[in-house]
Amino acid sequence: MSDQNEPQQPKEPESGAEQTPASAAVPAQSGKKAERPSPRPDVSYTPVSNGMDYLVSVFQHLTEGEKPPGARDLKYAVLHLQAATEVLLKARLSHEHFSLIFQNPAEATHETWESGKFKSCGTLDAYDRLRGIARLALDDDSRKRIKELGESRNALQHYGLTHNAYAIESRAVKVLDFLLTFINRHLIPGLDGAEAQDVERTMQAFRLQLKGIETLVKQRMNALQSDLAKVTDVTVQCPDCEQWALVTGNGEKGLTCLFCDQDWRDPDFTATNYVWIVLGLDDSPQDGGDPSVVDCPECQEPALVPTAVTAASRPGTSPLCFSCGATFENLIDCEGGCGTVLDIAPDGESIPMCRNCIDIRYARF
Structure with missing residues (x-):
C-alpha cells in the first residue's frame, strides 16, 4: 500500500495516443451569477x-x-x-x-x-x-x-x-x-435645503462669469465715449441693443447705432420703433391722447418724438427729431385743431396756429 503523502506521478500516455497540452485550471464556480454592468442612468432633471x-x-x-x-x-x-x-x-x-x-x-x-x-x-x-x-x-x-x-x-x-x-x-x-x-x-x-445649496453654488460661478461678459459690453461703450460725448443732445437708447449709442439727425443718410452698428436707414421708421420698443408707447394717439411721433416743425419730416429721452436730458424728456436732429423747448399744438406741432416762443406776439389754419380762419377777412 502506497504512502498517501507520496506525490502521484503523471501517467505516461498510451502508445500512439495524441498528446494535447494540459488545459488551464478552471476556477471553482460559485453559485452566484456574474454581475452585469450597470445600465445607463436615467435622464433625470428637476x-x-x-x-x-x-x-x-x-x-x-x-x-x-x-x-x-x-x-x-x-x-x-x-x-x-x-x-x-x-x-x-x-x-x-x-x-x-x-x-x-x-x-x-x-x-x-x-x-x-x-x-x-x-x-x-x-x-x-x-x-x-x-x-x-x-x-x-x-x-x-x-x-x-x-x-x-x-x-x-x-x-x-x-x-x-x-x-x-x-x-x-x-x-x-x-x-x-x-x-x-x-x-x-x-x-x-x-x-429644500439640498437643492437650494446646489443652486447657490452654481450661482456663485455665474456671478463671476456675468461680470466678465458685462466687461466686454462696457469696454466697447468706453471706447465710444469720446465720440458720444460730443452728441449727447441727439443721442438716444438704441431699440436694438438698448445702449445709449443711437445718434440721430443724419437725415437721408440714415441713422447708425455706434455700439451695435445697426443701420436704421429711415428716420421715420426709427422714430416709430423707438417710441414702441424703448418708450413702450404706440405711434398713434389712443383715447384722444397726443400722437407719439409727429411732423417736425424744422424739416417737416414725420420723425419728431415729443417725449424722447436723450443722453443729455435723461431721465427727463427732450423733444427730438430723428431726421434733422433738431431739439425744441417750446412745442405747442396748433390751436386750429389740425394736430400740427409748432415751435413758438411764449412771447404773446406769435399766433399759436399753423399757416394752413391761419389762412382758413382769416380767409374771410
Whole structure:
C-alpha cells in the first residue's frame, strides 16, 4: 500500500495516443451569477436643475469659446437662455400651485400634472401670473426683454435670423442679469435645503462669469465715449441693443447705432420703433391722447418724438427729431385743431396756429 503523502506521478500516455497540452485550471464556480454592468442612468432633471443646466450652457457659449463669441455660440446662447428663462419662471410658478403651469388652469388635474401630458402656458404668461397671482415684484422692462428674447429664439428655431452680434450679446447680458436676481430673490427661498445649496453654488460661478461678459459690453461703450460725448443732445437708447449709442439727425443718410452698428436707414421708421420698443408707447394717439411721433416743425419730416429721452436730458424728456436732429423747448399744438406741432416762443406776439389754419380762419377777412 502506497504512502498517501507520496506525490502521484503523471501517467505516461498510451502508445500512439495524441498528446494535447494540459488545459488551464478552471476556477471553482460559485453559485452566484456574474454581475452585469450597470445600465445607463436615467435622464433625470428637476425643473430647477433643468433650468440651471441650460444656464450653464449659456455661460459656456458666452465665455469659453472664441472672444468675442462667434455666431454659433451666440445662437445657442439665445436658444438656451430662452429655455432657461421659461423653465425657471415656471418652476417658481409651480410653488404657488401646479395648476398655474397649465395653459388653462381650470382644466388642471393632479394626474395630468404628474404625467406631464398637458399644454403649459407661455413664458410671458408665466411672467404675468408670477406678477399678478404670486405678486412678485417684476417690472415691465424685464418683461419686454424676455419678449424680445423669445422673438429672437423663435426666429432662430423656425426660420433663421440675421442679427447684429453686439446687439444679441447686449440683450443677453440684461436677461441674464434679470435671471440671476430672480433666482436669488424668488426661487432659492422656496427650495429644500439640498437643492437650494446646489443652486447657490452654481450661482456663485455665474456671478463671476456675468461680470466678465458685462466687461466686454462696457469696454466697447468706453471706447465710444469720446465720440458720444460730443452728441449727447441727439443721442438716444438704441431699440436694438438698448445702449445709449443711437445718434440721430443724419437725415437721408440714415441713422447708425455706434455700439451695435445697426443701420436704421429711415428716420421715420426709427422714430416709430423707438417710441414702441424703448418708450413702450404706440405711434398713434389712443383715447384722444397726443400722437407719439409727429411732423417736425424744422424739416417737416414725420420723425419728431415729443417725449424722447436723450443722453443729455435723461431721465427727463427732450423733444427730438430723428431726421434733422433738431431739439425744441417750446412745442405747442396748433390751436386750429389740425394736430400740427409748432415751435413758438411764449412771447404773446406769435399766433399759436399753423399757416394752413391761419389762412382758413382769416380767409374771410
